[in-house]
Amino acid sequence: MKSAFHAPAARLVAVGLVLAATTGAASAQCGRASWYALTSRTASGERMNPAAMTAAHRTLPFGTRLKVINQRNGRSVVVRINDRGPFIRGRVLDLSKAAAQKLGFIRAGHAKVCMTTVG
Template identity: 55%
Template sequence: MNSAKKQAISQNIFFLKASNHQNHKKAGQQDYSKISKNRQIIPAQEPLLIANSVSGNASWYGPGFDGRLTANGETYDQQEMTAAHPDLEFGTKVKVTNLQNGRSVIVRINDRGPFIRDRIIDLSAAAASALNMISSGVAPVRLTILGQ
């Protein structure tokens, strides 16, 4: 896709990595995310085009992870407005809206997760508190990708 076309559509879509592990590999390494039964390496597919807004369930994580390293190498601080997402690039800003109460918060992706089925994002304790979802633990949300 040429750069003019990418720029023209960049406000309406975002890219998801084909592999959840793509951000973890070192520069120049092969992506081994898909290996056939006979051990032949099959390159991961090209990035997928996805709408810039998606709805689903959010969860949060906090005290047990505070002070540990996130997937991008930062130290997790549960009081920061951050989140874990399985595919979005680290540093991506996402507006998260709680569909039960209309509250919104902007978070920065700095970790991978959630690793529980039917959840689309894992929020820091601060973000979950701002969305008033600490006690419920899980809430229906809409994610709007804002970019880097």
């Protein structure tokens, strides 16, 4: 049996990823994001504010802060999760209009982003 010190580099990377996942270390999640602007209440009970830096995510707890980076232009913003969604297949995040504007994808309607938890 070989020790971990003699394992191929790919195996060490895989072991590191498993350790990061099991220890709760922050990791980036990437996917498509869109923006939305409601005139009603969010799933957390607060009124939707299109000017706030907020977002909807399917599973993250309300209040979680995420740093979101637009992969096309490198712009970033920190948002707070206050709603559930997106409900469109293939999307990982719905952002407020203000957050999407700072990220530079209002006209496109969606963008490829990566996000990491903050704090």
